[in-house]
Amino acid sequence: MDIQIALLLAQDGITNGAIYALLALALVLVFAVTRVIFIPQGEFVAYGALTLVMIQAGTVPATLWLLLGAGVLAAAVDARGALASGQKGRLAGVLAWNVGYPAVLAALLYGLPLATLALPLQVLLALLVVVPMGPLMYRLIYQPIAAAPVLILLIVSVAVHVGMVGLGLLFFGAEGSRTPAFSEARFELGPMLVNGQTIWVIAASIVLIVALYLFFGRTIYGKALRATAMNRNGARLMGISPALAGRLTFLLAALIGALSGVLIAPITTIYYDTGFLIGLKGFVAAIVGGLASYPIAAAGAVLVGLLEAFSSFWASAYKEVIVFTLIIPVLLWRSFTSHHVEEEE
Amino acid sequence: MKPALSARSVLGSFLALLLVAPLVMPPFYVTLLNYIGLYALVALGLVLLTGVGGLTSFGQAAFVGLGAYTTAVLTTATELPAWLAWAGGSPWLALFVGLAFTATVAFVLGSLTLRLSGHYLPLGTIAWGISLYFLFGTLETLGGHTGLTGIPPIAIFGYELTDGSQIFYLIWAFLLLAVFTTQNLLDSREGRAIRALKGGMVMAEAMGVDTARARMVIFVIAALHACASGWLYAHMQRFVNPTPFGLHIGIEYLFMAVVGGAGQVWGALLGAGVITIAKQWLQDILPRIFGQSGNFEVIFFGLMMIIILQRAREGLWPLFARFVPVKATQRTLDAAAEPLPRKPLPARGDVILEAKDVTRKFGGLVANNAMSLTVKAGEILALIGPNGAGKSTMFNQISGVDTPTSGEVLFLGRPVAGRGSRAIARMGMSRTFQHVKLLPTMSVLENVAIGAHMRGDKGVFPAAWRMDRAEEARLLNEAARQIERVGLAEHMFDAAGSLALGQQRILEIARALAADPCLLLLDEPAAGLRFKEKQALAELLRKLRGEGMGILLVEHDMDFVMGLVDRVVVMEFGQKIAEGLPEEVQQNPAVLEAYLGGVE
Numbered sequence: 003m004d005i006q007i008a009l010l011l012a013q014d015g016i017t018n019g020a021i022y023a024l025l026a027l028a029l030v031l032v033f034a035v036t037r038v039i040f041i042p043q044g045e046f047v048a049y050g051a052l053t054l055v056m057i058q059a060g061t062v063p064a065t066l067w068l069l070l071g072a073g074v075l076a077a078a079v080d081a082r083g084a085l086a087s088g089q090k091g092r093l094a095g096v097l098a099w100n101v102g103y104p105a106v107l108a109a110l111l112y113g114l115p116l117a118t119l120a121l122p123l124q125v126l127l128a129l130l131v132v133v134p135m136g137p138l139m140y141r142l143i144y145q146p147i148a149a150a151p152v153l154i155l156l157i158v159s160v161a162v163h164v165g166m167v168g169l170g171l172l173f174f175g176a177e178g179s180r181t182p183a184f185s186e187a188r189f190e191l192g193p194m195l196v197n198g199q200t201i202w203v204i205a206a207s208i209v210l211i212v213a214l215y216l217f218f219g220r221t222i223y224g225k226a227l228r229a230t231a232m233n234r235n236g237a238r239l240m241g242i243s244p245a246l247a248g249r250l251t252f253l254l255a256a257l258i259g260a261l262s263g264v265l266i267a268p269i270t271t272i273y274y275d276t277g278f279l280i281g282l283k284g285f286v287a288a289i290v291g292g293l294a295s296y297p298i299a300a301a302g303a304v305l306v307g308l309l310e311a312f313s314s315f316w317a318s319a320y321k322e323v324i325v326f327t328l329i330i331p332v333l334l335w336r337s338f339t340s341h342h343v344e345e346e347e
Numbered sequence: 348m349k350p351a352l353s354a355r356s357v358l359g360s361f362l363a364l365l366l367v368a369p370l371v372m373p374p375f376y377v378t379l380l381n382y383i384g385l386y387a388l389v390a391l392g393l394v395l396l397t398g399v400g401g402l403t404s405f406g407q408a409a410f411v412g413l414g415a416y417t418t419a420v421l422t423t424a425t426e427l428p429a430w431l432a433w434a435g436g437s438p439w440l441a442l443f444v445g446l447a448f449t450a451t452v453a454f455v456l457g458s459l460t461l462r463l464s465g466h467y468l469p470l471g472t473i474a475w476g477i478s479l480y481f482l483f484g485t486l487e488t489l490g491g492h493t494g495l496t497g498i499p500p501i502a503i504f505g506y507e508l509t510d511g512s513q514i515f516y517l518i519w520a521f522l523l524l525a526v527f528t529t530q531n532l533l534d535s536r537e538g539r540a541i542r543a544l545k546g547g548m549v550m551a552e553a554m555g556v557d558t559a560r561a562r563m564v565i566f567v568i569a570a571l572h573a574c575a576s577g578w579l580y581a582h583m584q585r586f587v588n589p590t591p592f593g594l595h596i597g598i599e600y601l602f603m604a605v606v607g608g609a610g611q612v613w614g615a616l617l618g619a620g621v622i623t624i625a626k627q628w629l630q631d632i633l634p635r636i637f638g639q640s641g642n643f644e645v646i647f648f649g650l651m652m653i654i655i656l657q658r659a660r661e662g663l664w665p666l667f668a669r670f671v672p673v674k675a676t677q678r679t680l681d682a683a684a685e686p687l688p689r690k691p692l693p694a695r696g697d698v699i700l701e702a703k704d705v706t707r708k709f710g711g712l713v714a715n716n717a718m719s720l721t722v723k724a725g726e727i728l729a730l731i732g733p734n735g736a737g738k739s740t741m742f743n744q745i746s747g748v749d750t751p752t753s754g755e756v757l758f759l760g761r762p763v764a765g766r767g768s769r770a771i772a773r774m775g776m777s778r779t780f781q782h783v784k785l786l787p788t789m790s791v792l793e794n795v796a797i798g799a800h801m802r803g804d805k806g807v808f809p810a811a812w813r814m815d816r817a818e819e820a821r822l823l824n825e826a827a828r829q830i831e832r833v834g835l836a837e838h839m840f841d842a843a844g845s846l847a848l849g850q851q852r853i854l855e856i857a858r859a860l861a862a863d864p865c866l867l868l869l870d871e872p873a874a875g876l877r878f879k880e881k882q883a884l885a886e887l888l889r890k891l892r893g894e895g896m897g898i899l900l901v902e903h904d905m906d907f908v909m910g911l912v913d914r915v916v917v918m919e920f921g922q923k924i925a926e927g928l929p930e931e932v933q934q935n936p937a938v939l940e941a942y943l944g945g946v947e
Contacts, residue, residue: 165649319485329474
């Protein structure tokens with residue numbers, strides 16, 4: 003291999019690594035706040051990308067129906083809760099958020115000339131469809147069993163993943179798709195040719211990470227999430243609702259997932275089930291960080307990206323084997339550095 | 348309520364149905380039953396791993412693949428390396444090699460991941476599940492994605508099982524054998540150790556159970572079940588390719604175990620049956636509804652899992668059991684069993700426990716500061732002090748749950764600080780817990796028998812094949828004797844969780860006694876007891892003291908302590924503030940100040 007190829011591979015690796023880093027951050031966040039190991043993270047990547055594809059093709063994205071269905075269900079559950087506790091005043095809000103929002107969105111999607119909209123508007127619409135599924139998912143699936151052991155939550159996560167992949171096939175079909183690049187520009191950087199999309203991915207990742215950093219450091223909601231992550235009961239005693247913390251966390255995770263999908267869609271062909279492998283690589287990175295440390299997880303993500311890029315050059319058939327086997331020395335290292343936990347829960 | 352049926356007649360009719368099934372059913376249904384049997388074998392391993400042991404694996408399909416590919420390679424390869432040539436050509440030898448190979452792989456993977464806390468293991472299994480799947484698809488000796496063909500049928504005494512209805516009997520014989528051995532295993536000394544993994548590891552270690560080993564045991568057993576299933580599968584299909592060994596199938600196996608009822612041995616069969624039949628049916632009708640083909644049944648499986656885990660975490664087995672009520676078999680004790688040998692107790696008056704200047708710091712907090720105390724054989728020492736004085740921390744230093752920052756603990760003259768509670772328990776120190784640690788669904792008898800764990804030595808194989816019955820009878824007899832001794836005989840076969848809190852504390856004493864200790868550590872044994880019960884407990888402790896047992900007691904109930912113990916050590920703010928006879932300590936100004944506050 004010459005320096006040209008090495009640089010190209012490094013560029014590839016860092017681009018993918020940036021996406022894995024975003025996903026790893028979301029996974030660490032979700033686990034810390036809710037103890038949910040968020041396997042369906044990858045599905046948000048695929049849903050985000052493929053919803054954008056449908057919008058660009060001028061069709062109303064099928065994911066809208068999932069949003070509507072989940073909204074109606076959540077409205078029913080919340081309305082029942084509100085009536086049972088005699089809070090009739092909450093009904094209007096419950097209906098507006100869970101049913102009103104998807105209905106307005108549906109009207110927009112049917113009314114607008116989707117295919118000819120500017121790219122940022124298309125992206126915005128895709129996010130508006132996919133991201134609210136995060137908090138709805140928390141409300142319907144995880145909130146009723148928020149106190150369950152980690153193991154049960156994990157099995158539920160896997161079940162959600164399996165179900166969402168099935169729905170993905172139904173919504174998007176078995177064909178893979180790519181979206182046009184955000185920018186066709188190419189730059190000469192020394193001996194290296196840099197793609198515009200690469201710049202987009204890396205820049206967007208950095209902006210998102212900084213935004214998250216500010217959110218957690220400066221805003222009251224961010225601090226509430228951090229408090230919940232550190233001590234669930236303590237945070238609850240301070241008036242932080244665990245349900246709110248859960249929904250907010252899932253909102254962020256869904257946003258990160260869908261945005262990652264939108265960013266990566268011009269680089270990789272996305273199929274309905276591609277998200278899982280992408281998400282799992284985020285997991286490998288998150289495990290490097292012990293599901294607790296954000297900076298180490300981000301570094302791990304770049305490592306995973308580079309490893310993947312270079313192994314696809316040297317031993318392309320074994321690319322996935324190498325990346326997923328990486329987890330074993332990592333676990334070994336973790337098992338020597340982490341203290342022995344005797345009793346779970 | 349329907350009248351309960353005897354277990355024997357239910358099992359008998361089930362076996363009779365199995366026997367005639369392939370003779371009267373069309374081949375399609377026989378094939379379906381074959382698959383149910385194969386899947387149930389894997390799910391059974393997961394029942395042991397997940398339902399009983401609280402560990403989860405999504406990678407079982409990869410172990411199925413190891414079994415299938417091992418036999419496929421060994422029985423079809425024309426040129427084997429010299430060291431493996433002996434195993435070529437024979438499915439039975441290949442089964443043997445496959446099991447050994449799978450056990451090795453599982454052992455290595457287990458050593459890497461089992462030490463970690465709960466959620467790393469399933470994540471690890473996802474990762475190596477994917478790795479092995481890709482490996483099956485890329486290795487050229489394994490035929491890549493097209494796989495290997497021409498696998499010979501299994502022959503039994505020269506009779507070849509070529510047809511689905513022939514291998515049917517072999518598959519179900521394997522499954523029933525696995526169910527039989529798993530049930531036996533769970534009802535044994537090793538089985539109790541395995542069942543203690545879910546929610547009782549600190550307790551189990553304090554009773555001398557090696558929990559790390561127990562985890563490894565069930566992990567390897569589950570892998571071996573999967574491997575056997577893969578071997579049968581390869582010889583049934585007569586070809587293998589990577590598809591059935593992917594992660595999504597591994598997930599499906601776990602679903603089967605959970606749907607059936609992850610804590611139930613027969614739940615594996617129920618789960619495998621429900622999922623396999625539902626899948627068949629859904630694959631038939633869903634594409635017609637949706638107008639396109641694809642794995643749409645997974646939408647329903649995902650939904651079904653979510654609802655089951657939200658609403659009925661015990662799975663479908665309890666529901667099923669309501670329709671087919673089977674009489675519970677009452678356990679019988681063999682009174683003629685020879686009593687277990689006892690360790691000789693140290694001579695009365697010998698110092699058996701000596702803590703010297705034990706200091707334990709948690710960051711800046713000094714929980715124990717230069718604490719010293721001694722306990723002699725045939726003496727009851729009470730450790731008292733206000734809340735937060737550091738009594739429980741001291742307890743943990745002595746019993747090996749925690750390691751002192753500095754200082755020394757001598758038990759029977761040997762330093763034990765930092766040796767771990769299992770080793771200390773083995774030397775003859777046994778304890779109870781301030782927050783009762785019982786396995787609530789197990790009977791009182793079984794809970795107490797965990798205490799006698801280290802007085803037996805029969806392992807997994809004798810337990811699975813019921814060659815442990817003589818020892819088991821002795822262990823249970825010992826447990827029963829201790830239960831009678833503490834006065835819980837009428838509750839012997841009740842679930843431990845159904846007892847009142849005070850009785851649960853007494854149960855813990857029986858469990859500690861079953862370990863044949865020379866030193867008992869009792870953490871607030873009288874809390875929650877009624878007056879009569881306290882009197883009975885005091886009487887029991889006096890009797891034990893009379894036999895030469897040393898007892899260290901943490902207690903708040905002063906009436907209970909003062910009438911009973913020989914000496915008292917008083918702690919406050921992590922330090923010893925007084926020591927002596929009960930009457931002396933009661934008059935000690937420092938003690939009065941600690942308990943009642945100073946007089947201005």
